[in-house]
Amino acid sequence: MIAYDRFLTENLSKYKFAPRVREDVINALANYKELRPKMENFTFNDGTSQDLVCLEGTIPVDYHKSTYNIPIAIFLYETHPHTPPMVYVRPTSTMQIKASDFVDNNGLVHLPYISDWKHPGSDLIGLLAVLQVVFGERSPVFAKFPVHTETIPKPTPPVYVPYPQGAGFYAQPPILTSTDPGSLPGYIPPVPGVGWQIPTIPNMGGMQMPQLPNYSSPFPDPSGMPSLPTMSVAGQTMSYFPTPSSDNQRGSLTEDHLRLSLRSAVMDKIRRVQNELICQHGDELKAIQQAQSDLECGGQKLKSMFARMDVEQSEATQALDSLNKKNAELSDLVKRLNATENEPLNVDEAVDTTYPLYRQLVSSFAEEQAIEDAIFYLVTALGKGVLDVDVFLKAIRELSRKQFMLRATVQQCREKAGLPLW
Structure with missing residues (x-):
């Protein structure tokens, strides 16, 4: 470090x-x-x-x-x-x-x-x-798969032509792993019941390889069948021939490897398709989610508006009922006025209050104002010499005492009625 x-x-x-x-x-x-x-x-x-x-x-x-x-x-x-x-x-x-x-x-x-x-x-x-x-x-x-000049690579994957399954035929082509002649099958003994042998091929750089011989068997002529795959080694061409299944495990992929490879390829394909679908529909999903959010907000607003409208409707209904009552009262009043239109008008009956307190207030105020007018005229008469001083003072004293009591009554009535005081 x-x-x-x-x-x-x-x-x-x-x-x-x-x-x-x-x-x-x-x-x-x-x-x-x-x-x-x-x-x-x-x-x-x-x-x-x-x-x-x-x-x-x-x-x-x-x-x-x-x-x-x-x-x-x-x-x-x-x-x-x-x-x-x-x-x-x-x-x-x-x-x-x-x-x-x-x-x-x-x-x-x-x-x-x-x-x-x-x-x-x-x-x-x-x-x-x-x-x-x-x-x-x-x-x-x-x-990367290693490439060795001494090793014959196996085609991936090889294509095999189906042949009759019988004695002398094997399931897989040979796998060559070395140029040492001792490690290559130079000769395969005959199988009982068939009557043929596989001779060795010409020397190819010290290697011996089997060749397909002529033989007689109850099966169709192999010359009419498709030829086996060939490959070149050291400038010479040789054919794939079947070998015992025990050699299939040397230098070749097992079924587990193939299964894992296939599974990995399928998983990669699924991931790619999944990513494409996510990218393709991601914007649409976001737009849908935004629309859903807007709709939910709009739903809440509509609910509040409906509740407010219900309250306003209730208030409007009450106001309408009150208005109908007032209209009925006015209609009755109009009928009574029309009925008494030709009769002489009594001012004291025409002007009236709804409560006794207001009636007392109006009466006291009117009487107090009348006393105020009387005092004014007494002062005028005194100034003109119509009344002497003693009579004037006696009348003024009596009216002032009564006016004082009336004003006190008016003040108390206004206080009880909740009206502004003088």
């Missing part, structure tokens, strides 16, 4: 946020021991190149209950950690990139964690953990 610290000190001078880059890289190297930092020249799509810090190595991935080391390279921009890093899968000579939704043919990794990168919520440890999970679900590489 000291060597890594020295390396970062020497090479982070161009990085704008060097302390944060150092901390992020040190934490990643401490958790993933197989990663190594180095400076590497990176060429961008526009042709420009730049020396960037690269974390190269392998990360452990659990795939199908087994642990594999996936080689990767992480390039850090000079504005790291505010700019998301670039992640590449770097297969070895025995590996080949397996393109998918997250890895392109060049090995560049595309993940939502990278596209949604935001400091400080995103860092290299989180990125590496996401890579382990994603690569554990779908491996970004697969192993």
